[in-house]
Every structure is written in C-alpha cells, then in structure tokens.
Amino acid sequence: MRPRLSDMSVDTTKSAAVPSVGLLLRLKLRLLRNRLRQLVDQSPLQLLLIIVFVATIWGGLYFIFDHLLVYIRRFEEEAIIALPLIFHLFFFSMTILLAFSTAILIYGALFGRDEPGFLLTTPNPPRNVVAVLFLESLFFSSWSLVLLGLPLMAAIGQVQGLPWHFYVVFLVAFLGFVPIPGAIGLLTALAVALFLPRIAKRAAMYALLVVILGVIIWWGRLWNLFSESVSKQLVDNLLSELSYLKAALLPSSWVARAIELSIADRPMDAAFYLFVTVATAAFLSWWGHIIVAAKLLPAFARAQSAPHRPRRHTSGATSLVTRIAFFYLPRRMRFLILKDVRNFLRDPMQWSQLVILFGLLSMYLVYLPRSRTEGFPTEWQALICFLNFGAITLILSTFTSRFVFPMMSLEGQQIWLVALWPLGRSSVMWAKFCFAMTVTAGTALPVTWLSIRAVELPAGLATLQIICTLAACAGLCALAVGFGAVLPNYAEQSAGRISSGLGGTVNLIASVGLVAVSVALFGWVCWEMAQAGRLTLTSVNSKWALVALMALNLGSFAASMWIGVRKFQRQEF
Amino acid sequence: MAIELEAVTKCYGRLRAVDGISLHVGCGEVFAFLGPNGAGKTTTIKMITGLLTPDAGKITVCGHPMATEAQQAKSHLAYVPDQPFLYGKLTAREFMVFVGQMYSLGGRTLEARVNEYMERLSIKSFADQLAESFSHGMKQRVVLAAALLHEPEVLVVDEPMVGLDPRTARSVKDLFRAWADAGRTVFMSTHTLDVAEAIADRIGIINHGRIVACGTLGELKAKARQEHRLEDIFLDLTNPQEPPERHEAAVV
Numbered sequence: 126m127r128p129r130l131s132d133m134s135v136d137t138t139k140s141a142a143v144p145s146v147g148l149l150l151r152l153k154l155r156l157l158r159n160r161l162r163q164l165v166d167q168s169p170l171q172l173l174l175i176i177v178f179v180a181t182i183w184g185g186l187y188f189i190f191d192h193l194l195v196y197i198r199r200f201e202e203e204a205i206i207a208l209p210l211i212f213h214l215f216f217f218s219m220t221i222l223l224a225f226s227t228a229i230l231i232y233g234a235l236f237g238r239d240e241p242g243f244l245l246t247t248p249n250p251p252r253n254v255v256a257v258l259f260l261e262s263l264f265f266s267s268w269s270l271v272l273l274g275l276p277l278m279a280a281i282g283q284v285q286g287l288p289w290h291f292y293v294v295f296l297v298a299f300l301g302f303v304p305i306p307g308a309i310g311l312l313t314a315l316a317v318a319l320f321l322p323r324i325a326k327r328a329a330m331y332a333l334l335v336v337i338l339g340v341i342i343w344w345g346r347l348w349n350l351f352s353e354s355v356s357k358q359l360v361d362n363l364l365s366e367l368s369y370l371k372a373a374l375l376p377s378s379w380v381a382r383a384i385e386l387s388i389a390d391r392p393m394d395a396a397f398y399l400f401v402t403v404a405t406a407a408f409l410s411w412w413g414h415i416i417v418a419a420k421l422l423p424a425f426a427r428a429q430s431a432p433h434r435p436r437r438h439t440s441g442a443t444s445l446v447t448r449i450a451f452f453y454l455p456r457r458m459r460f461l462i463l464k465d466v467r468n469f470l471r472d473p474m475q476w477s478q479l480v481i482l483f484g485l486l487s488m489y490l491v492y493l494p495r496s497r498t499e500g501f502p503t504e505w506q507a508l509i510c511f512l513n514f515g516a517i518t519l520i521l522s523t524f525t526s527r528f529v530f531p532m533m534s535l536e537g538q539q540i541w542l543v544a545l546w547p548l549g550r551s552s553v554m555w556a557k558f559c560f561a562m563t564v565t566a567g568t569a570l571p572v573t574w575l576s577i578r579a580v581e582l583p584a585g586l587a588t589l590q591i592i593c594t595l596a597a598c599a600g601l602c603a604l605a606v607g608f609g610a611v612l613p614n615y616a617e618q619s620a621g622r623i624s625s626g627l628g629g630t631v632n633l634i635a636s637v638g639l640v641a642v643s644v645a646l647f648g649w650v651c652w653e654m655a656q657a658g659r660l661t662l663t664s665v666n667s668k669w670a671l672v673a674l675m676a677l678n679l680g681s682f683a684a685s686m687w688i689g690v691r692k693f694q695r696q697e698f
Numbered sequence: 699m700a701i702e703l704e705a706v707t708k709c710y711g712r713l714r715a716v717d718g719i720s721l722h723v724g725c726g727e728v729f730a731f732l733g734p735n736g737a738g739k740t741t742t743i744k745m746i747t748g749l750l751t752p753d754a755g756k757i758t759v760c761g762h763p764m765a766t767e768a769q770q771a772k773s774h775l776a777y778v779p780d781q782p783f784l785y786g787k788l789t790a791r792e793f794m795v796f797v798g799q800m801y802s803l804g805g806r807t808l809e810a811r812v813n814e815y816m817e818r819l820s821i822k823s824f825a826d827q828l829a830e831s832f833s834h835g836m837k838q839r840v841v842l843a844a845a846l847l848h849e850p851e852v853l854v855v856d857e858p859m860v861g862l863d864p865r866t867a868r869s870v871k872d873l874f875r876a877w878a879d880a881g882r883t884v885f886m887s888t889h890t891l892d893v894a895e896a897i898a899d900r901i902g903i904i905n906h907g908r909i910v911a912c913g914t915l916g917e918l919k920a921k922a923r924q925e926h927r928l929e930d931i932f933l934d935l936t937n938p939q940e941p942p943e944r945h946e947a948a949v950v
C-alpha cells in the first residue's frame with residue numbers, strides 16, 4: 126500500500142508547541158490506573174492477600190507502638206523527655222533516609238536510558254520532565270515510610286487521647302516535610318550525574334573516604350560519651366549528644382515541634398511550624414527542579430557517556446573469592462552466584478549503597494570495644510545484648526529488602542538464558558538464598574561476636590545469641606528471596622525501583638515485622654535474665670520465648686522458600 | 699537543509715567516538731547512515747536528536763541550532779531508537795494518543811491519524827493490549843507509528859527493520875520513500891544494506907568516528923572504483939585490516 130503523503134506541505138518555520146506538565150501527570154495516573162486494573166482483573170487473590178498482609182502488619186505495628194508508649198508513660202519524667210525526642214529522632218532519620226532514597230530513585234529516573242531518552246527527544250521542556258519524575262520518585266521513596274508512620278500516629282493519638290487536630294497536623298507535617306529531603310536528593314542526584322568521577326574505582330575510593338570520615342567524626346563523639354561510666358551521667362550525655370537534633374534550623378525539628386505543640390493542644394502554634402515546613406518544602410522543590418532542569422541535558426549526556434575503557438582482567442580474583450566463599454555449593458550454582466557478584470561489583474549505584482550500610486556497621490564496630498567497663502552489671506549486659514541483637518537484625522532487614530528482594534526480578538528478566546541451563550529453577554532460587562545467606566551471616570556473625578566479647582557474655586548465652594542471629598539471617602533472606610519470586614517486577618531494570626515498588630514495600634514491612642517480633646522475644650529472654658540477676662536460662666518462659674523465636678524464623682525460612690520455589694517454577698515468562 | 703552537522707566531535711574518555719564529521723542532509727531525502735558496530739552511528743544520531751551534546755561542532759535541525767533552540771528543533775523531529783521504548787502499562791493506542799498530545803494534536807485530527815497509522819503499520823489487532831506483552835517487532839511498529847503522528851519534517855530512525863516481518867518491513871520502506879517524496883527527510887541508520895540500496899537517495903558510511911564515504915550509490919561505486927553491490931563497497935571501505943583513512947566526504 127502506497128501511503129498518501131505527497132499532498133502534505135512542509136513548514137519548517139512552524140512554532141514549537143509546548144506540552145503541559147499536566148499531560149505527563151495524566152500519563153503517570155493512567156499508568157497507575159492500568160496497573161491496578163490489571164491486578165484486579167488478573168490476580169484478585171494476590172491483591173487481597175497483599176491488603177490482608179499489609180493490614181496485619183499495620184495492626185502489629187500499631188500494637189507494638191501502643192504498648193511501647195503505654196510503657197514509656199509509666200515513667201512520667203522520662204516520658205516528658207523521651208516523647209519529643211522520639212519525634213525529633215524520627216524526622217531527622219527520615220530526612221537522611223528520604224534524601225538518600227530519593228537521590229537513588231531520581232538518578233535512575235532522570236539519567237537512565239529509556240524514559241528520559243524518550244521524553245527528551247520530544248518538545249517537552251526539561252522542567253516538565255524533572256517535575257513529574259521528581260514527584261514520582263518522591264512517591265516511591267516515601268510511601269513505605271508514610272505507611273509505617275500511620276500506625277505510629279494512631280498509637281500516639283490513642284494513648285495520649287489527643288484531639289482531632291493532632292491527626293491533621295501529623296498528616297500535613299508528614300506530607301509537607303517529605304519534599305524537603307526529596308529536593309536534597311534531587312540536587313544530590315544532579316551533582317552525582319555532573320561531577321562524580323565516572324571511573325568506578327575512583328568513585329569507590331571517594332565513597333569509602335566519605336564513610337571513613339563520617340565514622341571518625343562519630344567515633345570521636347561516641348568515645349567521649351561511652352568512656353563515661355554507666356550511670357545517670359551517661360543518660361545526660363546521651364541526651365546532650367542528641368540535642369543537635371533539636372537545632373532550630375533543622376526542618377525535622379520544625380515538624381517535630383508542630384506535633385509536640387499539637388499534642389499540647391496548641392493548634393495555632395503548631396500551624397506556624399507547619400507553615401514554615403510547607404513553605405520551605407515548596408521553595409526547595411521549586412528551585413531544585415528549576416536548577417536540575419537547567420542542567421538536565423548536559424547531566425544526561427554525561428551520564429550516558431561512560432568512558433569506553435577496556436576492563437582489566439580481574440575475573441580471576443572475583444572467581445577465586447566466590448569459589449572459596451561458596452565452596453559448599455555445586456559448581457553450576459557457583460557460576461550463577463559469580464555472575465551476580467560481577468554484576469553487583471560493576472554497578473556503582475548498587476555497591477555504593479552497600480558501602481554505606483557497611484559504614485553503619487563499622488560505626489557500630491568502632492564503638493563496641495569502648496563500652497566495655499570493669500564489673501559490668503548483669504542488667505546492663507542483658508540490655509546491651511538485647512540492643513545489639515535489635516540493631517544487627519534491623520540493619521539486616523534493610524539489607525535484604527534493598528539488595529536481596531530485587532534479585533529474583535532481575536534474574537527473571539534473563540530467564541530465557543537461565544531456564545536453558547541444566548539447572549532447575551528451584552536451584553536458581555536456592556543459589557540466590559545461599560548468596561544472600563552467606564553475605565548476611567558473614568557480616569552479622571563477626572559483629573555479633575564482637576558485641577559478645579564487649580559485654581563479656583558467658584559461653585552459653587553467647588552461643589544462643591549466635592544461633593538466634595543465624596536464624597534471623599535465614600528468616601530474613603528466605604523472606605526476601607521468597608517475596609522476590611511471589612511479587613516480582615520483571616519490567617523494571619533498576620534494583621532500587623524494584624525494592625521501592627509494591628512487592629519491595631510488602632517485603633520491607635514483613636521483614637520489619639519479623640524483626641520486631643524476634644527482637645521482642647529476644648528482649649523477653651534478656652528481661653527475664655536481668656530480673657533474675659543471672660545470665661542463664663532459668664525460667665520456663667524465656668525457654669519458650671527462644672523456642673518461639675527459632676520457630677518463627679525457621680518457619681519463615683521454610684514457608685518463604687516453599688511458596689517462592691512453587692511460584693517461580695510455575696511462572697510463565 | 700533539514701540536518702546540518704559541522705565538524706561535530708564526541709569523545710568518551712580517550713575514545714573519539716565521532717571525530718569531526720560534517721554532513722548536510724536536505725529536505726526530501728532518505729539518507730542511509732551505515733557503519734560497522736561501534737563506528738559512531740548511534741552517537742551521531744543521539745547528537746542530532748539532542749540526547750547527547752557534542753564536544754565540538756554544531757548541529758542544526760530545520761535551521762534551529764540544537765545547542766540553543768533545542769525545543770524548536772525537536773518539534774520538527776521524531777526519533778525511533780534501536781531499542782524502542784514504550785510504557786509497559788499503556789496500550790498501543792494509549793501510547794500513540796499520549797505522543798500525539800505531546801505534539802499538541804487532539805480531537806478528531808489525532809483520532810484520525812492514530813487510526814491511519816495503526817492501519818498502515820498493522821497495529822489494530824493489538825491496539826488495546828498492554829505494551830508489556832509486545833514482541834520487539836510489535837513495539838517497533840508502535841513506536842514508529844507514534845513518531846509519525848505529528849508528521850515531523852525530519853524522521854531519525856536507528857535500525858528500523860530489526861524485528862519486523864517482511865510485510866511490515868515492506869510497508870515501512872514504502873512509508874519512508876513516500877515521506878521523502880512529500881518533501882520530508884528520513885535519516886536512517888541501518889545494517890540492512892539492501893534497504894539502503896533500495897530506498898536511500900544518499901548513503902553515508904562512518905568508520906572509527908569518521909565519514910569515509912558519502913554520496914549516491916553511483917558516486918560510492920565510482921569512489922570505490924568497482925561496479926559491485928553496496929555490500930562489497932561497504933566491506934571494502936570499512937575493512938578492519940586497513941588503518942582508518944580519512945576520506946573526503948562527497949557532501950552534496
């Protein structure tokens with residue numbers, strides 16, 4: 126068929142029509158609508174299960190927050206200090222977490238190849254592209270935190286018996302605050318695209334340098350703090366050390382102050398801080414997106430123009446390390462893991478996040494030996510043992526949600542290759558689990574061992590803590606691999622976006638839930654020991670708590686792997 | 699001129715991916731851009747579409763410099779990349795409507811054009827399916843149809859024939875020829891030499907970032923001093939055994 130085009134006149138002087146930002150927003154809403162419609166039409170049971178699961182986790186979190194707040198209220202003086210501090214600490218942590226996660230997501234969204242490559246060849250002004258992708262990244266990076274914040278809000282409101290305006294202030298403060306770290310993340314992503322050295326090794330050295338510098342600064346501060354004896358002075362020092370969280374110029378302290386004032390039934394004063402927060406968020410977002418839009422094209426071009434340098438032959442070392450670390454696996458599974466290790470090491474976006482997580486663990490390692498003092502009271506030994514277990518398992522849950530969960534989705538995209546190997550699909554899943562388990566256990570056990578030495582735990586309890594940590598590693602890794610197979614995202618190539626999507630969020634909530642219950646059970650054991658004044662398992666209750674902890678984590682391991690393997694084997698691609 | 703490149707250079711680290719090329723493509727032309735893998739074709743195309751910024755030189759599309767009037771230049775341009783991008787959760791029709799709206803089309807004009815190009819590129823049978831289930835060829839057709847909706851003066855296509863069945867490939871070839879006959883321009887990078895031979899008015903061959911030959915098929919044959927097929931000329935001019943030699947491009 127010959128097309129009829131010869132009657133069309135060509136006008137190269139026609140003016141460029143500028144599409145509105147609303148068009149891109151409508152596109153994103155349509156994508157969301159289509160996704161939901163597809164889920165309702167094709168997998169209503171899966172949708173129902175997700176809703177029930179999330180509701181259960183919310184209920185669980187509400188229960189924990191509620192009981193924690195009731196417990197704190199028993200100690201009136203401490204509650205007066207602790208409650209505001211919780212808000213300041215919560216929003217300060219959120220600033221860092223959101224800035225970091227938005228930076229990762231917006232970098233992939235703005236400087237990846239596909240969508241920006243398409244949008245930037247159209248007459249869409251860069252401002253529109255930046256504005257919409259910024260909003261989308263903000264949504265993805267914050268929605269899991271928003272969902273986690275809701276049970277906290279409900280628990281505070283219920284325990285304190287607060288009026289309706291508290292809920293309004295909390296929600297507005299939360300939503301008004303989110304763009305502030307988001308804008309910081311946006312500008313960070315631009316700086317990375319424009320200025321970060323493109324040679325991975327140099328970038329790695331800079332990242333390590335930053336982490337080490339951070340550790341040294343913190344080490345110095347904590348050295349002073351924990352070299353004091355364990356006394357009221359320590360608590361005072363700790364509060365004074367955290368006083369910078371209340372600095373008047375920190376946006377996190379405005380939000381925390383607004384909530385505090387709302388709890389104190391002073392809604393008009395709270396409104397002032399809300400106004401400051403929202404105005405700052407609007408200012409930063411507006412200028413952030415204008416600056417990024419102005420530099421978008423050169424930054425995109427730079428991000429796309431990785432230097433073509435021949436890679437030096439380093440596969441021998443990686444192969445050797447993999448062979449040693451995974452000696453217990455069959456050869457073919459080792460090859461699969463070697464492929465994952467190489468992919469991971471050659472992707473700076475991936476390993477730079479791991480460096481930061483390891484940085485956190487390093488900080489922990491640096492401070493641990495300083496907390497040792499002569500004649501450590503039994504209660505403090507039990508308390509520190511409990512805190513160590515909680516800190517390690519929480520970091521592990523972050524690690525598995527961020528790095529382990531996306532592995533099945535990424536592998537599924539190459540299933541045409543993997544499925545042809547003489548290696549069953551179940552072996553693929555087991556290889557992922559063994560990879561994750563080896564890395565998490567290899568990191569967690571030395572830290573646990575150091576913490577045990579620091580508080581001089583007796584051998585029996587030390588063994589018990591190691592076994593509990595191993596069980597938590599197994600439970601968390603299996604949960605991430607299993608959810609990765611049950612709720613995969615085969616369309617997304619960015620591991621960061623996979624982990625911040627629906628499946629990743631469900632996995633994160635489930636992991637936090639598993640850790641919360643495990644830590645509560647472990648805490649019970651420590652509490653019983655502290656009450657008895659002896660670090661031995663004497664009461665029947667504590668023995669049952671340990672049995673429950675092991676059963677929970679091993680049950681999570683067995684159920685997750687069984688369900689995940691079945692799903693992955695039946696999956697059609 | 700539809701597309702003008704003046705001494706354009708692009709480096710990736712120490713590698714000069716595009717090394718001072720100059721090229722003029724006029725209105726009403728189908729220009730085939732050939733070269734071995736890694737010769738600099740896609741980099742050149744990305745610079746023409748404004749996705750990459752040249753380190754040196756100047757690029758103009760329909761009289762608008764890409765460096766200073768990108769938005770005006772892009773409104774005359776459509777680009778179909780080698781890896782077609784579609785939103786997985788949009789249907790083919792929704793994607794086409796969205797692209798049309800970006801170019802300020804609407805109402806009956808948009809509806810008519812969507813239907814026309816769907817018909818022409820045999821998309822109607824899967825028009826209302828989500829793009830995530832499409833094969834490469836289906837995606838290629840949808841992206842091409844969407845690119846043509848606003849009837850751009852310059853159509854830049856990177857490997858347009860990959861994944862297309864013979865009937866659609868024939869339709870696309872006819873479409874490109876008709877597009878040029880209507881006074882518009884098609885700038886096409888391809889490894890399918892038969893297509894270049896069949897529909898291109900002029901052919902440019904790039905190797906090691908430099909234009910080693912440019913002209914009509916007859917001019918290239920004369921330059922290569924042989925009456926063989928384009929394939930032989932291409933293999934002769936891009937022989938990896940010989941050091942890259944700068945040929946004076948026969949710029950028309």
